Amino acid sequence: MVTSSASLQPPIPSGKKFDAIVVGSGISGGWSAKELCEKGLNVLLLERGRMIEHVTDYHTATMNPWDFPHHNLNVPAKVLERYPVQNRTGFTITEATHHHFVDDLDNPYVEEKPFDWIRGYHVGGRSLMWGRYSFRFSDLDFEANAKEGIATDWPIRYKDLAPWYDYVEKFAGIAGNRDGLPHLPDGLFQPAMPDNCVEQHLRQSVNATFPDRKVISARAAHLTAPTTEQMNLGRAKCQYRNLCMRGCPYGAYFSTQSATLPAARRTKRLTVRPHSIVNSIIYDEKKGRATGVRVIDEQTNEWLEFHASVIFLNASALGSTYILMNSTSSRFPNGMDDSGQLGRNLMDHHFHVGATADYEHDLDKIYYGRHPAGLYIPRFRNLPGQQPQAFKRGYGFEVYTNRENWDHARSLDGFGADFKEKATQFGAWKITLDAFGECMPYEDNRVYLTKDVTDKWGQPVLKMDVHYRENETAMRKDAQEQAVAMLEKAGFSNIDGFDSQAHPGLSIHEMGTARMGTSPKNSVFNKFNQHHLVKNVFCTDGACMTSSPCQNPSLTYMALSARAADYAAKALKRGDIPR
Known part of the structure; x- marks a missing residue:
């Protein structure tokens, strides 16, 4: 195991009280901690895994393939046996x-039905490994449940979140263009990354041939023109290495380590405690509010308690729901909820359906560097004014392109000078259109706590009972057909439609299970991400999602976190939440 240069933290005595506790240090947790600290609160940030410090703990970030024992091509069997689920992604x-x-x-x-739960337990969480695509939701998304009579209505609309989208985009740094699409609102962007020749061709062809759709640059959380604020945090322009999952020593993409954590630390109000597994929330029956959290030290197995006036759950969708389900008391014998919706409505984008093809032109061209963001084809089905499809909601395509390099020579036959000449040439241009589709909020797509299996620390674990339905199947059929049609019209060759039938979870966009809503009868959290019944508990990660628009959700978690932290800090100041 890689150890951190900053894994030793000053001891924090059990029972210590803070103004706020933030559980989880990923994308939403980093934002919650930053905002609460900047608003004057002393914050304890709890992370169940180890410390990872920016730059110094990115141990493989600058390694070349030949620096690895197996050239980064093969992982030893002894390593792989620890990752049977995480390895399902294939990458x-x-x-x-x-x-x-x-x-x-x-x-x-436990998997009642297959569910691929891809996780990262360390400071920064999946903000170190995320795909970085950052899109706003629109009222098409926020109003869909109400208009279709599905699940429950979102308690917010786009106007509620728009200023907070502005706020987080400016700080995080999102590269993109203003594209003028009402169902994919524009934001505050840094310059988009330029197209390569294949991307240029697809963009021009689809935009000219299909009037109902528009190919745009993916909006990605990468700095292309850093602001003074971003540079003062030590962040720099993207270097086009596309090694982002190793951790970016330049701070070019948004992560907890590069952005929100240093901003929170400079307030001198942040305490970070890694190796802290939050087991449950402590509920005071007489006061009618939460007073703190119970923690297991990951390394020593010691049980601790930490107290605070406000608790923010940002442990990821299923992590936060686990804590709520495990927070039982006389008042909440089945977990901290009265609605019956806790653990229900688990969603994940269904994906890995679309088409691949070759591009047999521009063989005299190659790209410079490896830009980490490509093209995006926003949703074009079931938009206002269109004829309805055989399915509800819609999907968007992420577009990936590359050109084979010298490793294409592995499959070449021959020897001698001719073989060497072929082996030193670049191979074919490749393109993939991969759809990400909305999954409906089905009440019986759910998770439970089970004691049939326990983790290393003796805790019950989650049991997943989730599967896709007829609506997703019909959407996938259309997505594959349309991907093939666009590539055919654009003149690509060797077109191959695909549908891998990916299981829920593999998109790593799990949402729902502790949704926002309009009432404690239909939801767990209100329009400010505040628990309906326990007013000093908030949740702003994927658990709170009421539906799963086809856009990548992380930017929305950022905006919700900043908005809820502002509300909580003001409520504390007013005395609406007692200290």
């Missing part, structure tokens, strides 16, 4: 990155 568990993913043997769960 996460490498010599360069496996240490950023959870040990599945120490952290098991």
Whole structure:
């Protein structure tokens, strides 16, 4: 295991009280900690895994393939046996990155139906390994449940979140263009990354041939023109290495380590405690509010308690729901909820459906560097004014392009001078259109606590009972057909439609299970991400999602976190939440 240069922290005595506790240090937790600290609160940030410090703990970030024992091509069997679930992605568990993913043997769960739970337990969480695509939701998304009579209504609309999208985009740094699409609102962008020749061709062809859709640059959390504020945090322009999952020593992409953690630390109000597994929330029956959290020290197995006036759950969708379900008391014998919705409505984008093809032109061209963001084809189905499809909601395509390099020579036959000449030439241009589709909020797609299996620390684990339905199947059929049609119209060759039938979880966009809503009868949290019944508990990660728009959700978690932290700090100041 890779150890951190900053794994030793000053001891924090059990029972110590803070103004706020933030559980989880990933994308939403980093934002919650930053905002609460900047608003004058003393914050304890709890992370169940080890410390990772920016730059110094990115141990593989600048390594070349030949620096690894197996050239970063093969992972030893003894390593792989610790990652049976994390390795299902096919790309996460490498010599360069496996240490950023959870040990599945120490952290098991039960699959009633297949569910790929991809996790990272360390300071920064999955903000170190995320895909970085950052899109706003629109009222098309926030109003869909209400208009279709599905699940429950979102308690917010785009106007509620728009200023907070502005706020987090400016700080995080999002590269993109203003594209004028009402269902994918524009934001405050740094310059988009330029297209390569294949991307230029696809963009021009689809935009000219299909009037109902528009190919745009993916909006990605990478700095292309850093602001003074960002540079003062030690961040720099993207270097086009595309080794992001190893940790970026330049701070060019948004992560807890590069952005929110240093901003929180400079207030002198932040305490970070790694190796802190939050087991449950402590509820005071007489006061009718939470007073703190119970923690297991990951290394010593010691049980501790920490107290605070406000608690923010940012442990990831399923992590936060686990804590709420495990927080039982006389008032909440079945977990901290009265609605019956806790653990229900688990969603994940269904993906790995679309088409691949070759591009047989521009063989005299190659790209400079490896830009980490490509093109995006926003949702074009079931938009206002269109004829309805055989399915509800919609999907968008992420577009990936590359050109084969010298390793294409592995499959070449021959020898001698001709073989060497072929082997030194670049191979074919490749393109993939991969759809990410919305999954509906099904009440019986759910998770439970089970004591049939326990983790390394003796805790019950989650049991997953989740699967896709007819709506997702119909959407996938259309997505594959449309991917093929766009590539055909654009003149690509060797077009191959695909549908891998990926299981829920593999998109790593799990959402729901402790949703926001309009009432404690239909939801766990209100419009400010505040627990309906326990007013000093907030949740702003994927657990709070009421539906799963097809856009990548992380930017929305950032905006919700900043908004909820502002509300909580003001409520404390007013005395609405007692100290």
